Amino acid sequence: DSGVTQTPKHLITATGQRVTLRCSPRSGDLSVYWYQQSLDQGLQFLIQYYNGEERAKGNILERFSAQQFPDLHSELNLSSLELGDSALYFCASSTSGRRTGELFFGEGSRLTVL
């Protein structure tokens, strides 16, 4: 158990809908990362937050948005869902914003868009 909690674990929804994925980092971790893993793809970096502020942005679609709240939990909002958004979404946390800090991954939220 990494200490990172993601909910929901599984989610099935229809095209055009909007969903919110939630992540609670390990106690004391200030950085939260979001990654997407689609079929036959590696982990694709979406976005990173550090202590409530956006620190780095990857190839995150405009239909997607995220934020980190004062209690350090984070939410990833996916809207106008398309079939291609079906993927496993991972949240990871690290102690600080240092780039040498190892990431602790949650178990992921598997999104299926029908």
Place this chain on the structure above:
Amino acid sequence: ILNVEQSPQSLHVQEGDSTNFTCSFPSSNFYALHWYRWETAKSPEALFVMTLNGDEKKKGRISATLNTKEGYSYLYIKGSQPEDSATYLCAFNPRSNDYKLSFGAGTTVTVRA
């Protein structure tokens, strides 16, 4: 897009044999290299974070080396066991204000008993 490549994509190893595989990354812009193990139905777990050229790290039967000048890292598994079966991911941090950690596609290791 940072080009982090891992090879081979997959390999099969007999129990007790040793094996190794490669992670390649841009050599001109290096800050840190991470290795993670990802077992089926679980989440990735950190093995090593390496920052210095020539660095060698070891955890049990697994070890890694780093060559930042030529842009590669090797992961070694000595005396493979069935529990070593997993996908091994490397991830690269560039030297810049860019905090993205870019992952390779992974090497999937299957250890046959």
